[in-house]
Amino acid sequence: MSPEGLRARSLVLRAVRSWFDRHGYLEVPTPVLVPSPALEENLFAVQAADGWLRTSPEFALKKVLAAGLPRIYEVAPCFREREAGPWHGREFLMLEWYRAGAELDDLMDDVEALVAAAREALGRPAPPAWRRTTVSALFREVLGLELSTASTEALAPGESSWDHAFFRRWVEDIEPTLTDAVIVSDWPASQAALARVRTDHAWPVACRFEAYIDGVELANAFLELTDPVEQRRRFEEANRARRAAGEEAHPVDEALIEAVGRMPRTAGIAMGLDRLVAVAAGWSGIHAGRVPMTPPLPS
Amino acid sequence: MYETSDIRNGLKVEVDGKPWTITYFQFVKPGKGCAFTRTKMKNLINGSTLERTFKTGEKLAPAAVEEHKMQYLYEDGEFFHFMNTEDYEQVGISVEAVGDTKHFLVEEMEVQVLFYKGNPVNIDLPNFVELQITYCEPGVRGNTAQGATKPAEMSTGLTVNVPLFIENEEWLKIDTRTGEYVERVRK
Numbered sequence: 001m002s003p004e005g006l007r008a009r010s011l012v013l014r015a016v017r018s019w020f021d022r023h024g025y026l027e028v029p030t031p032v033l034v035p036s037p038a039l040e041e042n043l044f045a046v047q048a049a050d051g052w053l054r055t056s057p058e059f060a061l062k063k064v065l066a067a068g069l070p071r072i073y074e075v076a077p078c079f080r081e082r083e084a085g086p087w088h089g090r091e092f093l094m095l096e097w098y099r100a101g102a103e104l105d106d107l108m109d110d111v112e113a114l115v116a117a118a119r120e121a122l123g124r125p126a127p128p129a130w131r132r133t134t135v136s137a138l139f140r141e142v143l144g145l146e147l148s149t150a151s152t153e154a155l156a157p158g159e160s161s162w163d164h165a166f167f168r169r170w171v172e173d174i175e176p177t178l179t180d181a182v183i184v185s186d187w188p189a190s191q192a193a194l195a196r197v198r199t200d201h202a203w204p205v206a207c208r209f210e211a212y213i214d215g216v217e218l219a220n221a222f223l224e225l226t227d228p229v230e231q232r233r234r235f236e237e238a239n240r241a242r243r244a245a246g247e248e249a250h251p252v253d254e255a256l257i258e259a260v261g262r263m264p265r266t267a268g269i270a271m272g273l274d275r276l277v278a279v280a281a282g283w284s285g286i287h288a289g290r291v292p293m294t295p296p297l298p299s
Numbered sequence: 300m301y302e303t304s305d306i307r308n309g310l311k312v313e314v315d316g317k318p319w320t321i322t323y324f325q326f327v328k329p330g331k332g333c334a335f336t337r338t339k340m341k342n343l344i345n346g347s348t349l350e351r352t353f354k355t356g357e358k359l360a361p362a363a364v365e366e367h368k369m370q371y372l373y374e375d376g377e378f379f380h381f382m383n384t385e386d387y388e389q390v391g392i393s394v395e396a397v398g399d400t401k402h403f404l405v406e407e408m409e410v411q412v413l414f415y416k417g418n419p420v421n422i423d424l425p426n427f428v429e430l431q432i433t434y435c436e437p438g439v440r441g442n443t444a445q446g447a448t449k450p451a452e453m454s455t456g457l458t459v460n461v462p463l464f465i466e467n468e469e470w471l472k473i474d475t476r477t478g479e480y481v482e483r484v485r486k
Contacts, residue, residue: 040331041333042328042331042332042333082334083326083334084326085325085326086326087326087327163332163333164333164354166332167329167332168335168352170329170332171327171332171335171337171352172337175327187331191331191332193331210330217329
């Protein structure tokens with residue numbers, strides 16, 4: 001924490017809200033305490049009262065989309081257990097926005113515009129031109145691997161699943177090369193979460209992109225799944241994976257499944273706001289712009 | 300065994316049958332993936348470096364290293380020599396193993412000598428040491444420009460950036476983990 005850091009965060013927050021205001025979005029605050037947290041294999045929610053603290057506002061905002069608001073955003077305090085480091089905090093600010101009728105390309109343009117607006121708010125120039133690529137192109141360029149046909153063994157011998165092998169290569173070899181401003185599309189279908197899957201490629205890929213700046217994962221976008229049957233199947237599969245890993249299963253949010261079936265075709269995105277501030281300011285972590293929890297909780 | 304959450308700079312681990320000290324670590328978790336800790340480590344015996352990424356849930360073996368407090372005596376070009384001040388036993392650590400750590404060593408300083416499988420292999424420094432400047436530009440009084448610094452050469456060959464008011468031949472407190480100036484000390 002420093003006065004300059006807190007001032008920078010305030011200036012970026014103001015620039016972000018002004019950008020969404022100019023582009024016709026409504027800010028919609030949604031509940032922090034939820035009856036059913038994100039249902040993914042690798043997300044761990046903080047328990048609170050008789051529910052959980054949200055790991056993202058995604059479920060609530062989709063219910064808002066189904067209720068008829070087509071352009072919405074939230075600056076959402078979120079909580080994730082077991083995440084700590086220069087770029088992680090157990091509590092953090094998530095910026096999510098949803099555009100009914102938009103495509104992923106539109107959200108890529110939004111990301112570029114928002115990063116430029118955040119830098120401008122701090123008197124810094126926009127990053128040089130963004131590169132747009134795909135996951136499989138990166139594996140080909142960096143490792144000479146054809147991801148669509150690569151086995152677990154070929155990716156990383158000894159890993160317990162194809163996804164774990166994928167992420168070992170990603171973390172060890174690919175991510176360190178993403179030192180510019182780059183948008184990475186077409187993720188493996190097994191990592192779709194709440195995104196649509198397209199099957200018109202050489203292999204099934206999630207309609208999903210991630211934005212990286214200076215090696216930092218800044219945002220994750222989906223062309224949102226609107227099929228309630230498929231959504232339920234994925235939640236059940238995530239619960240199976242959680243149980244297999246010795247983690248507790250989570251209740252399925254039935255109101256969300258119903259909302260997924262009613263919401264319009266929508267593109268949505270989650271951006272780490274603390275990270276946006278840090279990359280806009282050129283810091284080597286998020287904590288300069290945050291008020292720490294003091295004293296720390298007894299562990 | 301250590302968990303990935305135990306990883307800290309200076310932690311001594313055994314990897315591929317050799318002892319290492321962690322010199323860098325970073326928690327990293329792709330949004331939809333499992334968590335990892337990226338590390339860099341230095342071989343305690345020959346100073347070579349290794350980069351290794353551990354997935355959360357993986358275990359790390361502690362290196363079988365014992366520490367004994369000893370006093371630094373002298374260097375002969377091949378070895379740095381240390382003495383146990385209780386039984387006067389002396390040991391030598393190779394120049395390669397000590398590496399850049401030598402820039403913080405002054406005679407009679409107390410350090411922890413690391414023994415691996417009974418053999419002295421390396422040293423651990425205290426977090427702070429006091430070193431004397433052998434050359435810097437004369438001090439500029441009243442200059443309070445924020446963050447302005449100048450280089451200062453220390454008696455050990457180390458160069459650190461110091462505030463402009465610092466004078467030649469002054470003693471400084473230096474952080475051995477970062478190599479950075481902390482404050483002036485009066486001698």
